[in-house]
Amino acid sequence: MAASLVSLTVSLLIFLHGAPVAVVTTDAATAQLPRSELAAIFRVMADLLGDPTWPQLHPRPCTDTPWPGLQCEIAPDDGRRLRATRLAGCTSAPICFVDDQAAAVELPPALFTNSSSLEQLVLKSNPGLTGVIPAMLSELRSLRVLSLSQNGFRGEIPPELGRLAALQQLDLSYNNLTGEVGVYMLFRRQIPEEIGGMASLSILDLSWNSIAGGVPVALGRLNLLEKADLSYNRLAGRVPPGVGSLRELVFLDLSHNELAGPLPASMAGLGKLQYLLLQDNPIGTAVPAAVVGSLRRLQVLGLSGCNLTGPIPRGAFAALGRLTALSLDRNRLDGPIPASLAALPHLGQLNLSQNRLAGEIALPTEFVERLGRRLDVRGNDELCVGRDRYGGVQASYLGAPPCVTAEGGDGSIGAGTSSSVEGSTGGAATTGRGFRVYEVVGMFGGLVCHIALLLVFYL
Numbered sequence: 001m002a003a004s005l006v007s008l009t010v011s012l013l014i015f016l017h018g019a020p021v022a023v024v025t026t027d028a029a030t031a032q033l034p035r036s037e038l039a040a041i042f043r044v045m046a047d048l049l050g051d052p053t054w055p056q057l058h059p060r061p062c063t064d065t066p067w068p069g070l071q072c073e074i075a076p077d078d079g080r081r082l083r084a085t086r087l088a089g090c091t092s093a094p095i096c097f098v099d100d101q102a103a104a105v106e107l108p109p110a111l112f113t114n115s116s117s118l119e120q121l122v123l124k125s126n127p128g129l130t131g132v133i134p135a136m137l138s139e140l141r142s143l144r145v146l147s148l149s150q151n152g153f154r155g156e157i158p159p160e161l162g163r164l165a166a167l168q169q170l171d172l173s174y175n176n177l178t179g180e181v182g183v184y185m186l187f188r189r190q191i192p193e194e195i196g197g198m199a200s201l202s203i204l205d206l207s208w209n210s211i212a213g214g215v216p217v218a219l220g221r222l223n224l225l226e227k228a229d230l231s232y233n234r235l236a237g238r239v240p241p242g243v244g245s246l247r248e249l250v251f252l253d254l255s256h257n258e259l260a261g262p263l264p265a266s267m268a269g270l271g272k273l274q275y276l277l278l279q280d281n282p283i284g285t286a287v288p289a290a291v292v293g294s295l296r297r298l299q300v301l302g303l304s305g306c307n308l309t310g311p312i313p314r315g316a317f318a319a320l321g322r323l324t325a326l327s328l329d330r331n332r333l334d335g336p337i338p339a340s341l342a343a344l345p346h347l348g349q350l351n352l353s354q355n356r357l358a359g360e361i362a363l364p365t366e367f368v369e370r371l372g373r374r375l376d377v378r379g380n381d382e383l384c385v386g387r388d389r390y391g392g393v394q395a396s397y398l399g400a401p402p403c404v405t406a407e408g409g410d411g412s413i414g415a416g417t418s419s420s421v422e423g424s425t426g427g428a429a430t431t432g433r434g435f436r437v438y439e440v441v442g443m444f445g446g447l448v449c450h451i452a453l454l455l456v457f458y459l
């Protein structure tokens with residue numbers, strides 16, 4: 001039994017529109033919550049706590065037997081009326097809600113009348129919250145924050161939510177959206193285009209669901225969007241060009257989907273983008289240098305596992321002066337490692353492992369020493385380390401054998417003379433064993449950065 005008592009974190013935050021936060025004073029002792037609001041609170045508490053006696057134990061939850069998670073205020077227009085301004089679970093009380101029945105809990109419709117001035121609805125980490133997301137939520141026209149993350153919601157994202165024109169943050173991450181709903185297979189499995197109606201949206205997080213279909217074209221209409229996380233879904237097709245018009249976008253995570261290339265050229269216009277995470281999508285093109293090479297604010301670029309082919313174009317990342325992490329691992333990249341990557345002043349992580357890169361590693365010693373093991377070139381069978389480079393055995397973590405010295409010559413052969421390759425002029429010159437010479441860019445995905453950004457947004 002104890003094993004089935006899963007601790008839940010539930011917080012339901014209710015802020016009433018425009019109402020000044022008033023401390024409940026003695027006046028409040030005589031004030032009343034409107035019956036419908038009281039009923040809604042009783043239902044939420046009884047359902048989420050799994051305790052049907054909660055309403056009897058807390059008949060006047062604002063005043064007589066206050067519950068630590070509930071805050072009330074006097075209605076600004078009527079001193080005899082109270083309003084619930086905040087209802088919180090684990091955030092303020094050590095006792096968490098317990099999912100002992102695993103019964104589906106539904107959100108009471110009384111919360112969703114369009115007279116409600118609820119501004120924030122935050123219900124997180126409650127696997128007992130199942131079923132579909134109620135379309136009635138679209139009645140909460142004052143809603144600015146809607147977070148239903150880490151629950152058990154299934155089925156479609158209600159298109160009606162597109163009517164929430166005041167919504168600034170939508171977080172439906174870590175559910176089972178568009179996963180199967182019982183025997184009913186009629187649900188749409190994609191992100192509704194109606195999402196384009198959320199004209200105030202700045203944060204959109206639909207990550208870790210099972211959403212299929214394409215990246216919605218309407219995403220391009222959300223021109224206040226700063227963070228878009230659609231990672232860990234089943235999105236397929238190409239990224240729509242409209243995404244390139246999101247001028248405020250700072251963070252774009254489309255990783256772990258089934259997206260194909262090429263990326264739209266318009267994405268080069270994402271002038272504020274700092275994080276571009278595309279790893280683990282079958283992009284299947286050359287390194288998209290024309291797009292990413294102009295994203296001057298970019299700090300983290302993740303293109304691991306994107307089935308990229310061809311060489312790393314030399315200099316393609318040269319404009320990315322703020323780049324700290326570049327991951328291009330698990331692709332099919334060939335040719336040499338461009339030494340120009342070492343010129344990126346803030347680059348602290350470079351993952352080129354598991355490609356087909358070849359030739360002498362011609363990165364400057366200072367760069368190799370600075371990155372240490374954050375430079376990963378392992379799993380490129382034809383890379384080699386030049387004689388006397390990088391302190392010999394100390395650089396064995398590079399995983400590349402010494403370059404074989406040609407008889408009588410001082411150049412290295414074996415995998416080719418990448419330093420001379422690097423020194424040759426651009427274009428597609430070939431040297432040594434025929435490596436094409438381009439300028440290239442790398443990419444990197446950073447979970448740490450991702451987490452840090454989430455903290456910034458949610459704290």
Ligand SMILES: *[C@@H]1O[C@H](CO)[C@@H](O)[C@H](O)[C@H]1NC(C)=O
Pocket residue numbers: 113114115
């Ligand atoms: C919502 O409010 C409008 C007026 O603003 C009213 O006509 C409509 O009936 C209301 N809908 C509900 C479900 O209360």
Ligand SMILES: *[C@@H]1O[C@H](CO)[C@@H](O)[C@H](O)[C@H]1NC(C)=O
Pocket residue numbers: 151152153174175176179180
């Ligand atoms: C999603 O659904 C699958 C089965 O359809 C289930 O095993 C899994 O636990 C669900 N995940 C969540 C977060 O509810």
Ligand SMILES: *[C@@H]1O[C@H](CO)[C@@H](O)[C@H](O)[C@H]1NC(C)=O
Pocket residue numbers: 282284307
């Ligand atoms: C990678 O691209 C090639 C074509 O260039 C294709 O045949 C292959 O299936 C792709 N691999 C993956 C994992 O998408």
Ligand SMILES: *[C@@H]1O[C@H](CO)[C@@H](O)[C@H](O)[C@H]1NC(C)=O
Pocket residue numbers: 304329330351352353354373374375376
């Ligand atoms: C580089 O990428 C490979 C393959 O994805 C991964 O196994 C390795 O841990 C990464 N290296 C670093 C230093 O992050």
